[in-house]
Amino acid sequence: MNSHWSGITDPEKLHSGFVDLVDQLADQSRDGNWDAILQLLGTHANLSPNQWRIGGTSWFTPLHQTAWLGAPVEVVDELINQGAWCSLRNADGDRAIDIARSRGHSHLLDALHVRDLNEPEREKFQAWDQHLADLIVQRTKSLGPVNFRPVPTEVITLEELESLWFGYPGMYGGFLISIHRDRLFIESWSRVVGGSGQAHVITKGGCVLVEEGFV
Known part of the structure; x- marks a missing residue:
């Protein structure tokens, strides 16, 4: 599988329309509006499920937010089907499974499984x-x-x-x-x-x- 890294953290270095789109994704993810998130990702091919808020400090992607809020397993499965990485860490070094475990959302642990590194x-x-x-x-x-x-x-x-x-x-x-x-x-x-x-x-x-x- 090929993919891309959305690593630029300077909003002014990117097209303002794209930054606005990313902000929409981040807002909907923060608020747990799962249908809106999936619709955004399905509509805009240039929007990655591994995108965090540009200029933000937490580096929470939609998958991290599902783990924080305890989303339905079906939402997690669909994000992964769309290319979300279970191994991607936020600014604190936590993967989605680490967040789900700390928040007590045990129903997500199997879906978010990723092997640990030695x-x-x-x-x-x-x-x-x-x-x-x-x-x-x-x-x-x-x-x-x-x-x-x-x-x-x-x-x-x-x-x-x-x-x-x-x-x-x-x-x-x-x-x-x-x-x-x-x-x-x-x-x-x-x-x-x-x-x-x-x-x-x-x-x-x-x-x-x-x-x-x-x-």
Whole structure:
């Protein structure tokens, strides 16, 4: 399954209409208006079920809100069917299942199940996240500062994603992230700059440029 990372946290760096749409999704999720949430997601293809309020601090997605409020299992199942990630953490590091458990919503635990990481996996993903964030900063430094939430690479493994796309404002392109042979592989480019493509491989120990000049 392919997906994208909605990681930009600066509302002014995004189209105002999209920010307004995200605010609607966040408001409806906060209020537990499940039918309205599903209708928004079904109507707007550019709206991700893994989207949190842009500029917000909790990073609660609709799935986190279902866990907080104790939504019907059918709502959780439908969000997951639409691509919601059970492994995505909020700003406190909690997954939806962690929230449901702490709130006593035991009827959601099976639907929100995601396996726990062992210590070597946690260390690996933390290192990957940092190396990837550093690479994104390095590749975009000529564009000026844009605040973004680092990509949580654990979701690629836990959600069995083929790849994860992170489009970057002003780049007219972005970063395509995947995992091969237990290494993180990143291709990045700008569509308006010929030969801008670069490919990097990230391991726990660092980031290495392996190809450039394509696209």
